Amino acid sequence: MAVTVEKLEKLERKITLTLPVGDIQTEVDSRLRKLARTVKMDGFRPGKVPMNVVAQRYGYSVHYEVMNDKVGQAFFQAANEAELRVAGQPKITEADGAPEGQVAFDAVFEVYPEVQIGDLAAAEVEKVSSEVTDGAIDKTLEILRKQRRTFAQRPAAEAAQDTDRVTVDFEGKIDGEPFAGGKAEAFQFILGDGQMLKEFEDATRGMKVGESKTFPLSFPADYHGKDVAGKTADFLVTLKKLEAANLPAIDEALVKSLGIAEGTVQALRADIRKNLEREVKFRLLARNKQAAMDALLTKAELDLPKSVVEAEINRMIESARADLKQRGIKDADKAPIPADIFREQAERRVRLGLVVAELVKTNKLEAQPEQLKAHVEELASSYEKPEDVVRWYFSDNRRMAEVEAIVIENNVTEFILAKAKVTDKAVAFDELMGN
Template sequence: MAVTVETLEKLERKITLTLPVGIIQNEVESRLRKLARTVKMDGFRPGKVPMNVVSQRYGYSVHYEVMNDKVGEAFATAANEAKLRVAGQPRITESEASPEGQMAFDAVFEVFPEVKIADLSTAEVEKISTEVTDAAVDKTVEILRKQRRTFAQRPHDAAAQDTDRVTVDFEGKIDGEPFAGGKATDFQFILGDGQMLKEFEEATRGMKSGESKTFPLAFPEDYHGKDVAGKTADFLVTVKKIEAAHLPEVDGALAKALGIADATVEGLRADITKNLQREVKYRLLNRNKQAVMDALIAKAELDLPKSSVQAELDRMVEGARADLKQRGIKDADKAPIPDDIFRPQAERRVRLGLVVAELVRANDLAAKPEQIKAHIDELAASYEKPADVVRWYYGDNRRMAEVEAIVIENNVTEFVLSKAKVTEKSVSFDDLMAQN
C-alpha cells in the first residue's frame, strides 16, 4: 500500500490510500459465501439459497461494509506507520484518479498538536488556606438548630418579627393588572431569612394577625421572572398567622437526634469540626487546582484541533439538552441550542486537557494504583459502611476512570506548585464557603 502524507494547514493532514480491487472483491465474496450458509429466504431451505440470489439481495450492503472495514484498517495502518497521533475521525472520500486495478481514497484529518510549556518557575500562583475556627463550628451548630426548630402560634396582638414564621395571602398587580406568580394563599415564610424580597419583608415586619397592607415592590433588573424584572408592582398582603420559632437546646439530646455516636456537646462539636475540615480541604484543593490550571494554560503554546473542540461542543450541547429534559422542558431533545455559547468553555477544556496530558507524559505524573486506592479510601471514610463504598467504586470502570482523572489533576497541581512562584494567602472560613 502506497502512503502519501500531506500537510494542508496547521494540524490538518491528508493521506492518500490505495487498495487493490482484488482484495475488496475477494473479501466481499468470502462474506457472501459465509452469509449464504445461514441466510433465510422465502422459497429456500436454510443454507440452500443460490449465491446469485444472495449476491443480488445482500451484495451492496456487504460491499459497503467491506469498504468501510478495509479503508479503516488501511488508514489505521498508514497513520501508525507515519507515527501520526490522529485527533478525531478522518473524512474519507474516494479519489477521482485511481491507478489501474486499485481503488484510491483521500483521508483528511487532524493530528494532535505539539504542546510547548514554558518554564514553570516563572509561573505565578496564589495558593489560599483557611482554618476551621470555633466561630465556624458555632455557626454550623446554629444552622443545625434552625433546621430542627419548631413553631408555636403567637398571641393575636403580637407583631411579626425576625425568625417568626408568617402565613400570608398576597396579590401583586402591575399597572392595575395581575401577573403570573403574583398571587398566593396561605403562603408561609420565615421573616428575616431572605426568602422574600427586601421590600416584602419590610412591609410584613411589625404587622399583626388579621392586618392587611398595600405597598410598592420594585423587582430587580436581574430578577429571575423576566416578565416582571425591572418593574414595580403594588402588593396587597394580609397576615393570617404568626408563629414564634423555638430552637432546640445545644445538649446531648440534639447530638443524639443528629446521629452523633458520642451523644454529647463535645462529641457534636468534634463531629462538626471533622466534617467542616473535610469540606474545607475539598474547597481549598479545588480553588488552588483552578489557580494552577489557569497558570498552566498561560504558560502553554499549542494549536487546538477543530475536531476535538467540536466533539466537546457536541457533548456540552447534549448535556444542556439532558438538563432541560430533567427539568421537564417539553421537546428538550429538539431544543435549538447554538453551540457558540459553549465555545470558550469547550476550547478551554480541550486546551487544558492537551496541556495536562503533555505535562503528565513528560514528568511521569500518571495516577498510581496506591494513589487511587488512597483517594477512594478517603472518599469512603465519611460513609457509615466504607467497605461498601470502596466496592462500589472498584465495581465500575467509569467511576474508576473519574477517580483516576482526579488523582492525575492532583498530581499536576502538586507538581506545578513545586515549580511555580507561590504566594500564600489566608482567607476566612466564610469567604471560602461563599465561593462557588
C-alpha cells in the same frame, strides 16, 4: 497499497489511499457467499437462494460495508506506519485519478499537537489557606438549631418580626392585570430568611394578624420569571397567621438527636470541626488546583485540534440536555442548544487535558496504587460504613477512572506549586465557603 501524506494547515493532514478493486470484489463475493448460506427469501429454501438473487438484493449494502472496512483498515495502517497520532475521526471521500484497477480515497484528519511547556519557575500562583474557627462552629450549630426549630402562635396584638413564620394571602398585578405566579393563599415563609424579595419582606415585617397592606414591588431584571423580570407590580398582602420560632437548646437532647453517641456538646463541636475541616480541605484543594492549572496554561503553547473541541462541545450539549430531562423539561433531548455557549469552556478543557497529559508523561506524575487507595479511603471516611464505600469504588472501573483523574490532577498541582513562584494568602472561612 500506495500511501502519500500531505500537510495542510496547522494540525490538518491528508492521506491518499489506493486500493485494488479486485481485493474489494473478492471480499464482497466472500461475504455474499456466507450470506447465501443463511439468508431467508420467499420462494426459496434456506441456503438455496441463487447467488445472483442474493447479489441483486444485498450486493450494494455488502459492497458499502466492505469499502468502509477496507478503507478504515488502510487508513489506520497508513497512519500507524507514518507514526501519526490521529485526533478525532477522518473525513474520507473518493478521489479521482486512480490507476486502472485501483480505487483512490482522500482521508482528511487532524493530528494531536506538539505541546511546548515553558519554564514553570517563572509562573506565578496565589495559594490560599484557611482554618476552621470557633465562630464557624458556632454558626454551624445555629444552622443545626434552625433546622430543628419549632413554631408557636404569637398573641394577636404582636407584630411580625424576623425569624417569625408568617402565613399570608397575596395577589400581585402589573398595570392592573394579574400575572402567572402572582397569587397565593395560605403561603408560608420565614421572615428574614431571604426566601422572598426584599420589598415583600419589608412590607410584611411589622404587620399583625388580619391586617392587609398594598405595596409596590420591583422585580429584578435578572429575575427567573421572564414575564415579570424588570417590571413593577402592585401587591396586596394579608397576614393570616403569625408564629414565633423556638430554637432548641444546645444540650444533651440536641446532641443525641444529631447522632453523637457521647451526648456532650464538646463531642458535637469536635464532630462539626472534623466535618468542616474536611470540607475546607477539599475547597482549598479545588481553588489551588484551579490557580495552578491557570498558571500552567500561561506557560503552554499548542494548537487545538478542532475535531476534539467539537467532540467536547457535543458532549457538553448532551450533558446539558440530560440535565434538562432530569428536571422534567419536555422534549429535552431535542432542545436547541447553541454550540457557541460551550466553545470557550470546551477549548479550555481540551487545552488543559493535552497540557496536563504532556506534563504527566514527561515528569512521571501518573497515579500510584497507594495514592488511589488513600484517596478512596478519604472519600469514604465521612460515611457510616467506610469499608462498604471503599468496596463500592473499587468494584467499578469507571468510578476508579474518575478517582485516578483526580489523583493525577493533584499530582500535577503539587508539581506546579513546587516549581512556581507561590504567594501565600489566608482567606476567611466565610469567604472560602461562599457565605
